[in-house]
Amino acid sequence: MPTARPVAVAIMVLAVAVLGCGGLWLRQSRSVLDDRAEIEDLLARYVFALDWQEPERYGDTFTAAGVLIWAGGTVTGRAAIVDEMRRARAADTARRGSEPPGRPWRRRHFTTNLALRVAGEHATGRSYWFEFNDDTPDRKAYLGAYGHSEDEFRRVDGHWLFARRQIFNEQRAEMAAGNAMPLPPE
DSSP states (O other), X not given: OTTHHHHHHXXXXXXXXXXXXXXXXXXXXXXXXXXXXXXXXXXXXXXXXXXXXXXXXXXXXXXXXXXXXXXXXXXXXHHHHHHHXXXXXXXXXXXXXXXXXXXXXXXXXXXXXXXXXXXXXXXXXXEEEEEEEOOSTXXXXXXXXXXXXXXXXEEETTEEEEEEEEEEETTSGGGOOOSSOOOOXX
16 A cells, blocks of 8 residues: 555645646636626716716726717817816806805716626627706706717726717717617627
8 A cells, every 4th residue: 555645645736736726717717797897887986986076087987098979079088088077077167156055966877777798808888877967946856868878898907997988868969879779789
C-alpha cells in the first residue's frame, strides 16, 4: 500500500486545483441575470437623476460618446448631455417662478416592460415609460406623458451605460412611435 498515499495526495491536490480554478471561474463569470439587474439599475438611476434634476448624475449614465435623442433634440457626448440637462433644469426653475406657495411641483418617471438582449459587452433594450406630474393648484397627480425608449448599452470598465438612448413620446407628434410595433431588440 505504499503507492496509495501518493495517489491520494495527488488526487487531493488535483481536486483543490480544479475547485480553486472553478471557484475563480465562478467569481469571474457573469450571467445574463447579472447583466439584466445592472441594466435595470442603470434605468432606475437615469430616472432618479432626471426627476431630481441632477445633470452630472444623469450624464454619468451615458458613455463618453453617448447619444441622447429626446424632446430637446439629439445630443452627442456625455459633456453635451450634462449641459443639456443643466439648460433643462434652468428652464424648469424659471417655470417654477409661477408656482403657487407651498410644496414644489413634482414630476416622476417610471420604466417598465424591459425587453433586453445581451451580447457580451453590448446590449439592446426596449422599454415603456410614463410620467406623473402634480403641477396643478390642488397638486392632484395626473399622467403627463408616456412612450417607449429604444436603447443601446455598452459595458465600460465593468459598468453598463447608455451608448444611445432614443425616447419616443406619444404626446408629441414628432416623437411618437410609428404604427408598426417596435421590434424587440436583437
